[in-house]
Amino acid sequence: MYKLAVVPGDGIGAEVTNEALKVSRAVADVEGFTFETQEYDFGGERYKRTGETLPDSAIEEFKKFSAIYLGAIGHPDVKTGVLEKGILLKIRFSLDQYINLRPVKLYPGVWTPIKDKGPEDIDFIVVRENTESLYVGIGGNFKYGTPDEVALQEMVCTRKGVERCVRYAYELTQKRNRRKQLHLCDKSNVLTYGHDLWQRVFKEVGKEYPDVKQEHAHVDAICMWFVKNPEWFDVIVTDNMFGDIITDLGAMIQGGLGVAAGANINPEGVSMFEPIHGSAPKYAGKNVINPIAAIASAGLMWETLGQPKAAARIENAIAKALGEGHIKTLSAGGDKSTTEIGDLIAKFASA
Ligand code: IPM
Ligand code: MG
Numbered sequence: 001m002y003k004l005a006v007v008p009g010d011g012i013g014a015e016v017t018n019e020a021l022k023v024s025r026a027v028a029d030v031e032g033f034t035f036e037t038q039e040y041d042f043g044g045e046r047y048k049r050t051g052e053t054l055p056d057s058a059i060e061e062f063k064k065f066s067a068i069y070l071g072a073i074g075h076p077d078v079k080t081g082v083l084e085k086g087i088l089l090k091i092r093f094s095l096d097q098y099i100n101l102r103p104v105k106l107y108p109g110v111w112t113p114i115k116d117k118g119p120e121d122i123d124f125i126v127v128r129e130n131t132e133s134l135y136v137g138i139g140g141n142f143k144y145g146t147p148d149e150v151a152l153q154e155m156v157c158t159r160k161g162v163e164r165c166v167r168y169a170y171e172l173t174q175k176r177n178r179r180k181q182l183h184l185c186d187k188s189n190v191l192t193y194g195h196d197l198w199q200r201v202f203k204e205v206g207k208e209y210p211d212v213k214q215e216h217a218h219v220d221a222i223c224m225w226f227v228k229n230p231e232w233f234d235v236i237v238t239d240n241m242f243g244d245i246i247t248d249l250g251a252m253i254q255g256g257l258g259v260a261a262g263a264n265i266n267p268e269g270v271s272m273f274e275p276i277h278g279s280a281p282k283y284a285g286k287n288v289i290n291p292i293a294a295i296a297s298a299g300l301m302w303e304t305l306g307q308p309k310a311a312a313r314i315e316n317a318i319a320k321a322l323g324e325g326h327i328k329t330l331s332a333g334g335d336k337s338t339t340e341i342g343d344l345i346a347k348f349a350s351a
Contacts, residue, residue, distance in 0.1 A: 002035035002066040002305060009043040010083070011279025012338075013071025015287065016294035019342030020069065023295045023317070026346040027302065027310040035066070042087050044075020044279075053086025059094045067301050068095075068272040071294065072279035085137070091272055092130055097264035098161065099168050100128035100243060101300065102276065104230075104250035107259065108323035110330065114253050117230060122253055124233035125176070127169040128243025130264055132161045133194075135240045157194035157239065162201045168267065169237035170209040178234050182206075183215040185222045185238035185246065198239065223249055251276055258289075258330040259318075261296035265304060273301040280332070288333045291342055292318055317348035 006021070008014035021037065028034055042054050062068055068091065073083050091097070106112050106122035114122070138154040166184075173182045184202045188195035199216075206214045217225060219242045225232060226249050238246065251260035257277035264272040275293035283289045299314035321327050321344055328335045336344070 002033065003064070004035055004037045005062050005065040005068045006037045006039045006070075007042050007068065007087075008039065008071040009073045009087075009279060010045070010075045011072055011281040011284040012289045013043070013073070013279055015071075015285070015289060015338050016275065016291040017069065017071035019291035019338060019345075020294040020298040022342045023314060023346045023349055024298050024302070024310075026350040027307075027313045030313070030350045031307060031310045033307060033310070037069075038065075043073060044078045044083055047075070047078055047083060047086070053083060054090050056094075059091070062091070062095060062270055065270055066305055067270060069298065069301065070272055070274040072275070072277065074279040074281070076281050089135065089137075092264050095266055095270050095272070096131060097266045097269075097272055098129065098131045098164060099263075099265040099267070100130035100240075100247075101263040101265055102126045102128060102243070102247040102250065103261060103296075103300075104233075104247070104254045106254045107319050109325055109327075110255035110259065110322050112253055112255055114227060114230065117253075121231035123178075124230070124250075125172070125235050126243060126247050126250060127165065127172060127235060127237045128247065129161060129165040129238070129240050130243075131240070132156050132158060133240035133242075155191070155194055155241075157197050159197065159201070162198055163205060166198075166201050166205050166237055169235055170205060170212055173212045173235040174209060176235060179213075180211055181213040181215055181234040183217055183222070183233060183236045185217055185219050185236050185242055187219050187242070189218060195239070202237070219246065222246055226250060226253055247276060256330055257293065259292050259296065261293055261300055263297065263300040263304060271301075271304055273297045273304075283332045287337045287339055289338050290327070290330050290332070290334060290336075291338050292322075292327075292330070292345075295342070295345055313349040314345070317345045317351075320348050321345050 008017040103125045136156045139152040142150040186195040260276040303311035
């Protein structure tokens with residue numbers, strides 16, 4: 001019996017969460033496990049009503065769950081940054097979810113903007129450090145608003161933070177057992193302190209994984225290679241800021257944010273699963289958005305929670321639904337509604 005804390009969040013979050021849970025129930029039934037959910041209404045509406053983003057008590061409560069499932073955060077009436085920092089980043093940081101796992105996988109039947117590349121070329125995974133770098137929120141403004149203003153935004157890399165992330169990436173590369181190749185993505189030619197630490201740790205930890213081939217690419221070059229030669233990649237490890245940026249590019253080459261899944265993992269604690277996409281407020285409540293990214297994120301959840309067969313069922317069901325042409329378009333307002341896509345994938349996943 002698993003216990004899930006569910007935060008549907010804003011905009012389309014609730015709709016995609018429903019489908020992710022629907023598919024989860026279907027696979028749990030056939031695989032013979034159960035889960036119960038407890039819903040939390042954190043998000044823009046609650047913030048507008050109460051002025052509260054996410055109280056510390058919620059973090060304490062979350063620690064009692066097997067996992068957190070989150071739909072989407074972001075509200076048009078709330079100043080940018082408030083909900084992102086107050087909810088999303090607060091959960092990631094407080095629960096020390098130091099790995100942000102983002103698979104970039106082109107499913108069969110999905111259109112990619114990269115000419116002449118297919119599912120066999122686009123199948124890699126980004127391991128993004130999830131608690132440090134420019135995200136730590138250290139800095140400030142001096143002489144604010146004056147012509148003499150100074151603004152500082154510090155980038156923090158710690159030995160512990162880098163090492164545990166790099167180690168996770170090596171382990172994953174071994175376990176994935178594909179090309180057994182790990183790329184470090186950094187900007188060590190300019191960030192000669194922080195990313196020098198990444199370089200040293202990457203090489204040092206790599207000695208423990210002699211079967212994993214070490215590769216390196218600067219972040220600007222990786223953007224170029226994602227587009228030109230995506231087939232070169234197996235696993236990529238990178239810092240928080242660059243991981244944020246390159247995974248949006250990754251999402252585009254895999255067919256868009258509609259299929260891009262994500263996981264915020266604390267291997268020793270409580271993890272959170274969420275699609276990479278935002279809350280798309282203009283489509284909210286219309287049953288038109290495709291929930292595949294959310295469903296795939298639930299797949300990552302079951303994988304992480306020790307139900308690999310359930311995860312494989314979800315993965316195969318998505319591949320079948322897309323590969324056999326049951327879903328013609330991934331953009332909002334395609335041939336199938338949100339609930340129809342959820343029903344279809346639930347059916348395939350439990351077959
Ligand atoms: C993501 C998002 C978040 C991030 C924002 C909403 C704070 O872009 O999950 O990639 O930058 O991590
Ligand atoms: Mg992002």
